[in-house]
Amino acid sequence: xxxxxPASYEAAGVDIAAGERAVELMKSRVARARRPEVVDxxxxxxxxxxASALLRYKRPLLATSTDGVGTKVDLAxxxxxxxxxxxxxxxxxxxxxxxxxxxxxxxxxxxxxxKVVPERIAxxxxxxxxxxxxxxxxxxxxxxxxxxxxxxxxxxxxxxxGTGVVEAGEVLGPERxxxxxxxxxMASSGIHSNGYSLVRHILATTDLNLESEPPELGRPLGxxxxxxxxxxxxxxxxxxxxxxVRAFAHITxxxxxxxxxxxxxxxxxxxxxxSSWETPALFRVLQAHGxxxxxxxxxxxxxxxxxxxIVDPDGADEALRLLTARGVPAWHLGDIVRxxxxxxxxxxxSATLV
Numbered sequence: 643x644x645x646x647x648p649a650s651y652e653a654a655g656v657d658i659a660a661g662e663r664a665v666e667l668m669k670s671r672v673a674r675a676r677r678p679e680v681v682d683x684x685x686x687x688x689x690x691x692x693a694s695a696l697l698r699y700k701r702p703l704l705a706t707s708t709d710g711v712g713t714k715v716d717l718a719x720x721x722x723x724x725x726x727x728x729x730x731x732x733x734x735x736x737x738x739x740x741x742x743x744x745x746x747x748x749x750x751x752x753x754x755x756x757k758v759v760p761e762r763i764a765x766x767x768x769x770x771x772x773x774x775x776x777x778x779x780x781x782x783x784x785x786x787x788x789x790x791x792x793x794x795x796x797x798x799x800x801x802x803x804g805t806g807v808v809e810a811g812e813v814l815g816p817e818r819x820x821x822x823x824x825x826x827x828m829a830s831s832g833i834h835s836n837g838y839s840l841v842r843h844i845l846a847t848t849d850l851n852l853e854s855e856p857p858e859l860g861r862p863l864g865x866x867x868x869x870x871x872x873x874x875x876x877x878x879x880x881x882x883x884x885x886x887v888r889a890f891a892h893i894t895x896x897x898x899x900x901x902x903x904x905x906x907x908x909x910x911x912x913x914x915x916x917s918s919w920e921t922p923a924l925f926r927v928l929q930a931h932g933x934x935x936x937x938x939x940x941x942x943x944x945x946x947x948x949x950x951x952i953v954d955p956d957g958a959d960e961a962l963r964l965l966t967a968r969g970v971p972a973w974h975l976g977d978i979v980r981x982x983x984x985x986x987x988x989x990x991x992s993a994t995l996v
Contacts, residue, residue, distance in 0.1 A: 663760040675774035675781035677747070689782025691748050701810035705744035709734040710801040713838040717867055719796055721852060724762050726870040727800055728769025729776075730835040733871030734894065735804040736777045737949065740878045741890040741905070743814040744806030746779035751802040753786045756793030766800065769870075777875040779804065816907040816991070818888040819978055824958040825902070825912055827975035828877065828965060830948030832869035832924055836895040837942045841867065844932035858923040866924050874949045877970050884964055886957030893944040899993040900941060902950055906978075906991035912952075914976035916995045922946045940995065950975060 681690035696702040711730045718727045728751075736746045751770050753763060763786055774781045784802075793799075833841065845851060852864030859866050874892075881887050889905040902912055925946065929939055939945065953961050958974065965972035981991065 666760075675771040675779070677778075677780040679747070680780045680782055689748065689750060689780075691780070691782060696807060699807065699809050702807050703744075703810050703813065705739050705742055705806040705808055706803065707735050707738040707806075708801065708803040709738065710799065711835050713842060714835050714868075715798060715800055716842065717838065717852065717864065719798065721864050721868060723868055724765035725769045726868050728766055728771070729773040729870030729873065731770055731800055731802045732773035732777055732779075733873050734835050735802050736774075736779055736806075737874050737878075737892050738894075739804055739806040740875045741814070741892050742808055743812055743882055743887075743890075744808040745879060746777055746804055746806040746875055748780040748782045749774055749802055749804040750782060751784035751800070753784070753798060753800055754789050754793065755786065755798035756788070756790060757795040758786060758788050762798075766798070770802070773870075773873055776873045778879075779806075779875070812882075814882070814887060814889050816889060816905055819906055819910055819952050820888070821910055821978055821980045822955050823888055823952050823978040824955050824974060825914060825976040825978065826951045826953055826958065826961055826965070827919065827947045827973055828874060828949040828951070829872070829919075829971035830893070830922075830944045830946055831872040832922070833867065834871040834894070834944055834948055836944065838867075840932070840934070840938075840942050841928060844928055844934075848931045850927075850931050856923075856927045858927055863927075872948050872970075874970075877965060877968050878949065878951070880964060880968065881951055881953070881961055884957070884960060886954035886961065888952040888954065890952070891950045893947050893949060897939075897941045897943060898945060898947050898950070899995055902993040903991055905950075905952060906993065908991045909981050910978050910991060911981050912976055912978055912993035914993060914995045915974075918973055918975055919946055947975065952978060 679692040679695045681692055711727050714730060715727055718724055731751065735749060739746050751767065753766060767784065771781050850863060854863045856863060878890055891902040891905040893901050906912060925939065925943055951961065962972050
């Protein structure tokens with residue numbers, strides 16, 4: 643009677659050769675996401691960044707952020723499209739950094755999967771690298787982990803961390819915001835990476851599916867849902883360079899009002915004009931088919947606003963011109979008023995859609 647099969651890493655489901663093949667496939671695309679400060683570590687165990695670049699700052703503050711793509715990766719898996727979720731990851735991580743005024747420097751990624759398929763991993767990491775180039779930061783390293791038995795062969799998850807730098811005296815935030823300031827909206831490219839658990843619930847409980855082609859969209863719903871996140875970092879840095887920016891708010895989980903409120907001091911409120919923009923068709927389709935109350939839409943999705951800037955009123959028109967010239971749809975979303983004005987609750991630093 644034959645004995646048991648000898649135990650091995652491969653028999654356990656981990657394919658080291660596939661991992662090495664994935665690294666080879668992604669190298670050329672990762673090379674595009676470099677900055678002059680990146681120093682090669684021939685061992686490959688760490689990413690090196692020349693910190694002497696920070697000497698130009700009087701008091702450099704390092705900013706860091708970490709995030710993932712959430713359940714949007716499930717839709718990517720179901721559709722077999724892997725080159726867009728990397729953009730989503732960079733948007734979630736790097737555009738959080740720029741909110742405080744930080745210039746993004748470098749990023750690392752982490753991919754967990756049930757089985758390493760080299761071409762799939764290369765597409766994911768290639769998307770991350772392409773988005774890092776758009777954001778002006780370097781992709782200095784990452785990790786791909788194979789988890790057989792914990793994840794199905796086609797399942798994966800995606801996370802990353804980024805580091806940026808800002809001059810201590812130029813940190814943006816609530817303490818700079820004043821009554822009379824103007825709130826400028828920057829359009830999202832779609833849902834970005836928040837609210838996909840609700841999207842998946844709607845898909846599971848209504849007549850919508852990823853192959854549906856609602857006439858309002860003009861293309862399959864799945865394709866629309868995988869639209870990659872718009873990367874705002876360079877546009878925000880250009881606004882900072884132009885002057886007059888008080889604060890930013892990255893519109894992610896929690897919706898427009900809740901995220902904007904995080905950038906307000908208790909002494910002011912933001913009054914946002916709901917009629918200043920038309921909610922994109924994708925959100926209207928999901929709301930109608932899912933019978934989602936407006937309050938639930940407001941606190942779950944960005945509804946077409948991916949980033950907001952609070953600016954000096956004297957510089958608002960120039961900010962809008964600059965964003966338009968850079969290809970970012972932008973508009974006057976609302977205004978900053980003293981807390982409690984017009985009967986609103988005082989001392990909360992709230993943002994309200996009216």
